[in-house]
Amino acid sequence: MRRFYPDERRTRDVEPSPCRRLGVNLFRRQWRGAKAGMINDFLDFIEGKPKPGFSFHPFAEKKRTEKEKYIFVFDADMNPFPDFVEPLVAIMEDRPKLAFVQTPQYYSNFELNRVARAAGLQQVVFYEYICEGKSIGDAMFCCGTNVIFRREALMDVGGFDESSVTEDFATSLKFHLRVWSSAYFNRVCAFGLGPEDLGGYFKQQFRWALGTVGLFRTILQEFFRHPFRLTIAKWWEYFLSGTWYFVGWVFCIMAYCPILFLYLNVPSFFARPEVYFFFFLPYFVLSMAIFLATLHLRKYRVKDVFQGMVLNAICFPVFMKASTLAMVGVRGTFAVTPKGQSRALPLMALWPQLITAVLSFGAIFWGGLRLYYEREPFSAILVNMSWCLYHFLLFSTVLYFNFPEERG
Numbered sequence: 001m002r003r004f005y006p007d008e009r010r011t012r013d014v015e016p017s018p019c020r021r022l023g024v025n026l027f028r029r030q031w032r033g034a035k036a037g038m039i040n041d042f043l044d045f046i047e048g049k050p051k052p053g054f055s056f057h058p059f060a061e062k063k064r065t066e067k068e069k070y071i072f073v074f075d076a077d078m079n080p081f082p083d084f085v086e087p088l089v090a091i092m093e094d095r096p097k098l099a100f101v102q103t104p105q106y107y108s109n110f111e112l113n114r115v116a117r118a119a120g121l122q123q124v125v126f127y128e129y130i131c132e133g134k135s136i137g138d139a140m141f142c143c144g145t146n147v148i149f150r151r152e153a154l155m156d157v158g159g160f161d162e163s164s165v166t167e168d169f170a171t172s173l174k175f176h177l178r179v180w181s182s183a184y185f186n187r188v189c190a191f192g193l194g195p196e197d198l199g200g201y202f203k204q205q206f207r208w209a210l211g212t213v214g215l216f217r218t219i220l221q222e223f224f225r226h227p228f229r230l231t232i233a234k235w236w237e238y239f240l241s242g243t244w245y246f247v248g249w250v251f252c253i254m255a256y257c258p259i260l261f262l263y264l265n266v267p268s269f270f271a272r273p274e275v276y277f278f279f280f281l282p283y284f285v286l287s288m289a290i291f292l293a294t295l296h297l298r299k300y301r302v303k304d305v306f307q308g309m310v311l312n313a314i315c316f317p318v319f320m321k322a323s324t325l326a327m328v329g330v331r332g333t334f335a336v337t338p339k340g341q342s343r344a345l346p347l348m349a350l351w352p353q354l355i356t357a358v359l360s361f362g363a364i365f366w367g368g369l370r371l372y373y374e375r376e377p378f379s380a381i382l383v384n385m386s387w388c389l390y391h392f393l394l395f396s397t398v399l400y401f402n403f404p405e406e407r408g
Contacts, residue, residue: 002060002068006038020059029054035144036160036167039073043151043159068151075145077192078105084189088148091185099153099180100172102131103146103187107194113342114307114401115201116194121308123194124300128186135184139237141172142182146190153180165331166211173215173238177222177229196342198350198402201311202318209245209322214331216242248319255316255356255391258384262363262370267380277383314398317352344402353398360392 004025019026029041030053041051046068070092074080088101104127110117134140144167154160157178161170175182195201219238222229230238257268295305347354367385371378 004042006042019057023060025060026057027054028056034162034165034167036162036171040159040162043071043154047155071149071151071154073145073147073149074190075192078145078190079192080146080190081188087187088185088189091183092148092150095181095183097179097181098150099175099182100142100147100149101183101185102140102143103185103189104128104131105143105146106188106191108191109193109196113194113196113405115198115311115342116196117304118307118311118401119194119201121300121304122312124295124298125305125308127184128298131184132186134237135182137233137237138181138183139176139234140182140184141241142168144168145192150180153178156180163331164211164215165207166215169212169241170215170218173219173222176234177226198345198398199343202315205315206318206322209248209319210326210330212242213245213323213326214329217327217329245319245323248316248323251313251316252320254387255360255395258387258391259359259363261384262367262381262388310394310397311401313394314353314401342405350398350402353395357392357395357398360388360395363388364392 002025003023004027005019007026007028018024027042027045029038029045029051041054044051045054045056070089072080072085072088084103088103091101092098105123107116107120107123110120131140147168153175157171157174157180159171160167161174164170172182195204216239219235219242223235227235260266261268292302292305296302364385367381367388370381371385374381
């Protein structure tokens with residue numbers, strides 16, 4: 001196995017001594033295309049077709065005897081375990097049409113940081129539930145790091161897709177359209193750092209949402225042009241993934257419907273409250289109970305799971321902005337999630353969450369006045385007051401996460 005460090009810094013004034021000391025080959029080139037552009041330029045280099053402006057420092061003692069069959073990709077802050085190679089190569093060798101195998105991301109900076117811990121629990125739900133299901137249906141998409149690629153497959157699709165800020169998701173679609181398969185291996189092969197404050201977390205989520213929803217437009221175009229290139233099940237998985245970040249609009253609508261009813265008497269649904277409770281409560285309680293019970297079996301605490309869910313909810317303005325920009329064709333630029341620092345955002349940067357919390361609290365008070373003076377519709381007012389209390393508590397937690405460093 002040969003190790004390469006693709007250095008994509010815009011300046012080259014840093015000495016390559018760490019690579020020399022560790023015996024890692026150093027590849028540099030003129031900056032373009034961020035991470036996807038770097039990997040594509042590196043692929044061209046090892047294919048013997050380097051682009052102008054590159055430099056290569058062969059610090060590894062091992063000489064190249066044949067073309068590399070597989071390529072591992074890790075983000076710069078990821079630390080692979082010594083035994084990560086063998087099981088992944090074995091899976092690839094056993095399945096010749098497998099384009100890549102994705103492994104989980106694990107955040108190691110969760111112990112004293114609220115944002116990193118909650119973000120890590122979101123990763124748990126994604127990797128230990130969603131990815132397992134997608135892999136069974138051969139619809140797993142690449143997550144950009146901690147992944148092994150078949151070099152032949154990468155060359156077959158023309159390398160990474162540089163048109164999206166979520167190049168991993170976009171390239172996965174290209175693999176599947178070219179009849180390559182994908183898989184997920186639920187074993188931690190590397191650990192790294194998660195976002196450590198709301199600024200870093202919002203930046204990360206904005207990029208993911210912008211790229212994923214932006215690719216949804218491509219998914220729709222491909223579906224109408226070539227509906228039979230993927231199975232219905234795979235198209236469905238891509239539709240689900242491509243539209244997930246519209247959940248920000250769902251959070252917003254659900255938060256403001258009870259506010260509008262209590263302040264302005266604008267109804268959000270027309271069923272009797274008793275019927276609503278009869279159908280909604282059993283569904284909500286049963287689904288949450290099953291979900292939390294399975295996480296408990298995997299040794300996760302309910303408290304931490306709720307923190308992950310709450311952090312996702314307070315991100316609704318970020319999802320709304322990103323999905324809107326993506327649908328009108330804004331591509332965005334690749335930006336690295338800040339690590340190794342924890343800073344509180346100014347309260348003005350959190351105005352959507354705080355205004356929603358304040359309006360919800362005011363609606364509770366106003367609903368109490370309506371109950372006292374109007375009395376009818378008693379059940380409907382009570383239901384909407386309950387939702388406003390829930391949303392007030394939910395969005396107030398933005399202050400808790402804005403000071404992520406835990407003491408003691």
